[in-house]
Amino acid sequence: MTRHLKAQPLTAAAFAPYGDVMEASGDPDKLINQGKCGRFHDRARLDFSDGVAGISIFKGEKESLPLTLKMVERHPAGSQAFVPMSADPFLVVVASDDNGVPKDPVAFLTQPGQAINFLSGTWHGVLTPLSEPGLFAVIDRIGDGANLEEHWFDTDYVIER
Template sequence: MTDRIRPQPLTAEAFAPFGDVLEATGAPDKIINQGLCGRYHDRAVLDFNEGRAGISLFKAEPRSLPYRLDMVERHPDGSQAFLPMSMDPFLVIVATDNRGQPGQIHAFLTSAGQGVNLHRGVWHGVLTPLHAPGLFGVVDRIGDGQNLEEHWFDREIVIED
């Protein structure tokens, strides 16, 4: 049997159990730079056990829908923010936690200009751009110790169009 999941649009309300939606919508919190720049201030909480925040660049191969999900991962020692460096939408896959194992899977499709900050310990799929160049700025924990857990599924899970 195949689990089929249809992605929903990424909204702050729907994504709240998993993290923060990063977007510059509505009125900015502050106007800076001689009135020429709106600042959307402090939109996510970086949450790390020890270590420090680092900024990395990820360049991922584009995927397509339908997408076969075979693995999710989580980072128990730190949150992880993904900021696309293009205006292309990407797929965000997350799962609830069921006593240390991934539970119900949710898929979200971002709008142009949206990023996400995954809370520490949230099960999530790998970076899944749907268009080239697949380039992202990633803010996450840099530090000692193992900060990665993977779970491989023994059933077929497909994220549909």
């Protein structure tokens, strides 16, 4: 049996249970650089149980919809932020947690200028760029010990526009 998910536009309100949408929306918190730059301050709840925050560059292969979702993962020891290095949309999949098992996955399509931050322990799909070059700056925990759990679904989910 296959289940179908319709990808919805990414909004801060819809994504709030899973993390933060980082974008330059509304009025900036302050103007800097002689008033030529708006600063949208502290837009992600970074959280690391140990280790340090690091910035890595990921290069993901372009995907297209419909897409079959077979697994999700999570990082119990730290949040993970994905900041696209181009103005291209990408797919974001999250799921709620039911006693250590992901359930009810939800799919979002970003708009140009949006980045996301998964809260610690949030079940999520893998990096899914929908355009080339698929480059992202990723801010997450750098440290010793395991920080990855994977869950393979018994039933595939097909994500559609």
